[in-house]
Amino acid sequence: MDADIFDQFIDQLGRYVRERLIPAEKDILESDVIPDAIVDEMRELGLFGLTTPEEYGGAAMTIAQYIRTIRTLSYAAPCYRSIVSINIGMVCSALKNGGTEEQKAEWLPRLAAGEIASFGLTEPGSGSDSAAMQTSAVKSGNGWVLNGTKRYITNAPFAKVALIMARTNKEALPKNAHVSAFIVPLDTPGISVGSPDKKMGQAGAHIADIIMEDVKLPADALLGGEEGRGFALAMKSLDNGRLSVGAAATGYARRALDSALRYANERKAFGEPIANFQLIQQMLADSEIEIYAAECMLEDAARRADAGENILRKAAAAKVFATEMCGRVVDRVVQIYGGAGYLAEYDAERFFRDARIYRIYEGTTQILQLQIAKHMLREWAAQA
Template sequence: MTPQPVSSQGGIDADSFDAFIEQLRRYVRDRLIPAEAQVIAEDAIPEPILREMRDMGLFGLTMPAEYGGAGMNVSQYVEAIRQLSYALPAYRSITSINLGMVCSAIKNGGTDAQKAEWLPRLAAGEIASFGLTEPGSGSDSAAMQTMAVRDGDDWVLNGTKRYITNAPFAKLALVMARTSRETLPKNAHVSAFLVPMDPPGVSVGKSDRKMGQAGSHIADIMLDDVRLPADALLGGEEGRGFALAMQSLDNGRLSIAAASAGYGRRILDTAMRYATERRAFGVPIAEFQLIQAMLADSEIELYAAECMIADACRRIDAGEKVLRKAAATKVFASEACGRIADRCVQVHGGAGYLAEYEAERFYRDARIYRIYEGTTQILQLAIAKNMLREFASV
């Protein structure tokens, strides 16, 4: 997508954005959905489609225009993700780490030189990954084992990152590592590093087999005495890595919420189509009130999720801190998507358990959204802690 004029609210102007969304909506339905069977069979997005996605600018939606991106604000980016997520989750997965997390961290915390080096490459479609989770730690930064030790003008990194989306394809990993063996207040022992995937000592494990989300790949990233120049430290400052990661996770969580809402809409549409076509006792099963109740409950939850997403995005674009609201939105939307997928299987009855029908695949695909970017349970803790701190300060 060619960078467009900036609106008064930030991002591109409304007319250009509306035209892009209509183009994206058609592309999803006319090109991406028909290719889903091939993606599932080959467990990979075909290279011609990746080229098309790059040509459409889907890897650079949030990059500033001066770095070759479209310059969308968070509301626009998240709506684009919602539209893209109507199709197979792999299409969102390949772009979203660039857009919602790595780009955000570099924009918010990178030096001018880091922005100039990496943002144009990411906007052009080089794939990035985000290295926070480890074999023994995820949300628990105190348990992080990956170490970055200063050696003259260089940093030397050692450790393993686990379940890293896009690791097999990535050209860059944003890696969180300890720069202090002591666990410091406010997670100041964690710094962020821009790690190209080609230096000696960087290796990627085999892609993990997964329950669902065919075409999307996760793998371990191993760092064995990886020597990086001093300017690989994001922002050139130690101790800011975890804060930058959490800031970018707000965008990542809204992306997952949008993915849940977009895929939830696809799942509900599929359930309604089956309910109107499948007949029992001489009538379409859509005429049965208990089927209608499941469809209505799904619509109610989707509407609520869409409203939460729009509100959280509006607030972040206005400069508000949205940690609690982004977490709440992600929890609600991902849990709702799981319930909608379950109802879709139920509407299909026995057919819903067969791989011949999409309902079975939807059920498997949707399950990870309750885990991505913070499990429901860890986000419940984050929301409660934020509420209690706010209450105590009154």
């Protein structure tokens, strides 16, 4: 997207976040649902097709522009990013990187227009461990039959399509070649979606199980028309997904810090605003420092992605730092609020609950630490 047009878009989005999305948060907290009118407005703004090529109806943003957009959007409640990010950072990314021309032509325009998608990797007994994946896809005639259960799947209760990872070989193969990816309309016979799980936070963002029982799919449901590439495509799209989660955590940390700044200037103790107290100032300053560091990491990783670099390690590092940073910031914000920070009527309590998941989904901090170290050791061994 042209830089000047992008700057205008960010200004427009910032106003929309402040004037429309944040005022709607109270109703979402009570109903646990994003109003249909707001979802339609987000479609009209083009938020479901930010990085989709223009020929498929998208805005053709660079990765850097996309991450800046997510950071701006994530100043508001997390559910707003959640509903669009699976389309953009996960499913559309996998389609762009590995779909056939026919698959791109059919699905990218629909997803860019706001047809909501899910990404099915995690299972009751496996997440990052593909060798433990139980969902299977077996050839049947000219097509496939899927069986299995996917767990904690974002958007599942209202998604129209899911990208499902399934093993097409019973044996665990090198480079995870036993896993393939399938484009699965969720109204296909044999698919059922569980009730939305009750969560600690992130009201309006829904997750549920996707259960597949003898689900028959045509041959062209196989992403890219090739077996054994599903996990590789999933991991490549997770790079964008992890940058998106890092951007979400960074945008929300900024929101929490702004709230703490306002409270610290309004709340008085010993006859003066608590913002005058040096230990309060230390918590504010430490939060500002860490948010700035996360912003720089995200911008650098996104720029490298746009340049064609393999950013697996840097995306993991940015995600770990940004999400752990957000956890520290919201903890400080509760502390700045004091006793009020523990009460549901104040925002600090919600920020604390909402932020906790960022360190878990799309790669826990611990799994990503292992991944980063593994690649460091592999590079060291290659140079030795």
